[in-house]
Amino acid sequence: MSQYVIKGVNGPVVTVVGGHGLAMMDMVHVGEEGLIGEVVGVNGGVTTVQVYEDTAGLAPGQRVESTGAPMSVKLGPGLLSNIFDGIARPLRVIEEKAGPFITRGINISALDEEKLWDTEIALKVGDEVKPGTLYATCRETTLITHRCLAPIGVTGKVTRVMPDGAYNVNKVLVEVTDEYGRMSGLKLSQECRIRTPRPMAERLPIDRPLITGQRIIDTLFPIGKGGAAAIPGPFGAGKTMTQHQLAKWSDADIIVYLGCGERGNEMTQALEEFSELLDPKSHQPLMNRTILIANTSNMPVAAREASVYTGMTIAEYYRDMGYHVALMADSTSRWAEALREISGRLEEMPAEEGFPAYLASRLAEFYERAGYVRTLEGKEGSVTVIGAVSPQGGDFSEPVTQNTKRYVRTFWGLDRALAYARHFPSINWLTSYSEYAADLKPWYDANVGLDFVPCRIRISNLLQEEASLMEIVKLIGADILPEDQKLVIETAKLIRVGFLQQNAYHEIDTYVPMGKQLKMMQLILRLYDGAKHLIGRAIPLSQLKATGIFDTLTKMKYEIANDQLEKFSDYERVVDEALDKVELANR
Template sequence: MKEKGKIVGVNGPVLTIGGSRAFEMMEMVYVGWQKLIGEVIAINRDNVIVQVYENTTGLKVGEPVYSSEEPMSLQLGPGIVGGVFDGIQRPLPTLEALTGPFIGRGLDTQSLDPERYWDVEITVKVGQQLEEGVVYALVPETGLLTHRVMVPPGMGGTVVETVPDGEYKVNDTVVTIKNRFSELVSLSLCQRWPVRKPRPFRLRHPLTKPLVTGQRVIDTLFPIAKGGAAAVPGSFGTGKTMTQHQLAKWSDADLIVYIGCGERGNEITEVLEDFPKLTDPRSGRPLMERTILIANTSNMPVAAREASIYTGITIAEYYRDMGYHVAIMADSTSRWAEALREISGRLEEMPAEEGFPAYLPSRLSQFYERAGYVENLNRSEGSVSIIGAVSPQGGDFSEPVTQNTKRFIRCFWALDRQLAYSRHYPAIHWLTSYSEYTELLEPWYEKEVAEGFQANRKEILRILQEESKLMEIVKLIGSDILPEEQKLTLEVAKLIRVGFLQQNIFHDVDTFVTIQKQYKMMRIILHVQRRMRNVVEAGIPVSQIRKTGLLDELVKMKYAILNQDLTPFVALHEKIDTVCDEVIESYRGFERTRSS
């Protein structure tokens, strides 16, 4: 660590450093006597601009600046899964042990515990040729996930020495190789990687498999593919964080990276307290065994908020390279954009719309474009799916962050304030949301679930759209004068909204629903629509079916029928036929009696 300059100006988290020829762009530096962590973001003729990821209170002109001679990088190895880190990958439990509940400054901590021993199984032999990405050791990181230690990108060679299987620390050399320059290179259990540089892969695959979430409105109407990108925009109190928590628990991703970026401290505290108590529903083990938490609250230094997004995506790519499917929950990208705006303002850059910097779209694209389903360097397959929450002020979806985000994502789950306030969860509105993955995923649904799945989905959406048009008329003149056919549409649409789209996350049966059960529920709803149309065509008002209580029973099928046993749908199908036939027969009998 060499001193290469001195502070000549302080403007909040933005510092001006003298000695521009000694630094490089994106280089990580240590600022002041306390060695606060910073990053070079601009180089002028005489000065360097550095953004500092810690509180700069008390810094003075003339204090030294030290160079790390490397870009802002992460330490990647066993010990990340189950950990809780700040925006620059410092472990929060370690920081708390050093300084108490309030994080101190200039703390020299390692991201991974250097003293912890790991059980290591070496998977290569002396004389074997290793290429970049090849797995040379296996470490059981948690009960749910095995860490596959890989040759770093850009490296490779012939194995000349290995250690026997046993217990080792992350920095211990376990394999030694000779590269093409005949140099000996030591490989440990960890590696470093710059956060702003995407990790390489061999091939990007088309997105043809869904990320199954167990949430009906998502899986059925607006699915996201593995390797896809989605946005969850909504105003305060509409359930962005709750939706992401549900996806983190129930989605079929191998690993969850949850980034609390600039959110309220009490929300992040709730996450930190609740996640360790949750059980993974697929394995019965603690959910933290497949979760990584990055906590960066709104009262933490604003520059670290900007870095936390890149920290999360880099960790996700690292586990993707092992062959895992990773889902990122970024909550929220709006706070990240606000950090960009504050830094840009202190740099006196020309503002664009609503004060955001002109490069906001390019930064958003750099984040969302790192999602994908790929063939890795070691020929395994993995994916990174990004689900970013957006917090538009006042729920205005026309503001810059939401509009620019829509350019780079293909799945838009718009949360509605009225639905949220009426206790409709998830509050994803079916008229303002969309998914461009439906056509790509259609072969999977038709093969893995049932033929006709997409046709049923389209019919469900058509009914909801028709209801929206009819409600405009109902608001003006009421529903009594509508023809029976239109009353039928309103009844079926209500059944879809309450019995299918609305989901109870606190109910053991309804909190997660398999794709197969979702399909059966759709079929039942569309079947009752057809039979009710038969009733209406017989000249019988819809109110006669409503009196039977059949529709109320169908609403409760989401609770009554288990995911593991779908046979009750057969009896429910028959009951619909029986009730509708009885209504038609009794009405005809009544007509015959009256006519006689």
């Protein structure tokens, strides 16, 4: 085998000489400590490698060894409830072996290779096997059953099986022999390439929402299961907090939370909160269905570039088992900055704002791996991607935000002014949009109520109308407006404060089911229609406001528990009584 040696080192970029055997995307071990790297350029006898660890101490002449395979991660039972770095090394194990700081050259499998899993074998001798065939199951956590499926390239008949029992991830459980006599061994684990999308049988239309329990999202700007959404916003606008809420409360089966280039204390907060929280559906610890990937801002920049692919590959792995997975990427801007830094060191021609010319295609590769699919096994599964974007200065016209908008169909634009006014989620209802709303209408009609979409449209229209009226109010004041326009402004204020604003720390308000969201909209519109009737009889709005009914409805979100929807009838009675009182006073 040719002897590969280091020729030069430029940050995480290392040039290698000594042969022609290295291929693009090959995984290599660099230097005396065997730092993990990946081939990103091949030019004659000179190969360029990006190293996923700190390259301090590397020197020309040190050896580079090829693994002969692309960058891969070892997947199997034991991923859930764990926290990994950007190249899928378990941080808890690294801490036990090397202390609180990641030691260079420490190459640890993502899985505990000694732990035994109680396994049930799903095949017998003579069974036909093809890609996607279920061959073993084990209980990974109290919430998730791990389903082992035959990977691409494995076909034939079962010639040997192990009995049900306790096995580690490296034990061959099933032997399959193809028509040419070649044997494949199936284990609880398998190696998966991170930059290659996992195969599927069919991509299905997105026709059901990812329920989040956040009113402004579920009602006004929904995301479909298998869809893609972006959360752009300036520093302090609440991107991470919004993603934490979605991770806690969305109805996905599995959460993959990816901290890409963010502050370490945010990942610490996520780890601590998720460890303490109970899953609302099962009342089991939320970490039992969560995987955390941490590549914080002080970790190697090249590993940050790889971390999004690591997270997506893990998400697709569980999707193929028939689970619905939500991938939270926080934030894709830090990932794009890693691309820019590495591109600069590779001396590539920069494009807009110094980002590489292939920024758009890389974003497309990432977001297009989301989807609602029929798996090779024949089950349905999905990966929903929610990516935070951190535009510098809150400028949504910068390249990462603009290119991201091309590949997502839901855009939750965060507003600094709303955040500073303590209005959370600080999603601006004028700049945000969702292209899934029309696709999801049949689901809403069948599962929430035929009134949901008409109410949603009316609520949205009132907010849009208020925005137009406020331009006039800024010029001439509110007193000059006719009564019906004053009603629009007052109702929109009720919608903003009583419906869109949501308290993540309130026991009742932190999560709201779809049925309650519909009831709240119906009650607000009941008051609006009644007030409009009074104004039609020349009764001033001020008389209705004096009853305090608008303030009463603002507080309903804190006073009606999610399982006490019958209390809305009491509020309907209060609304009707306030309207009748004003009408009687003017007869």
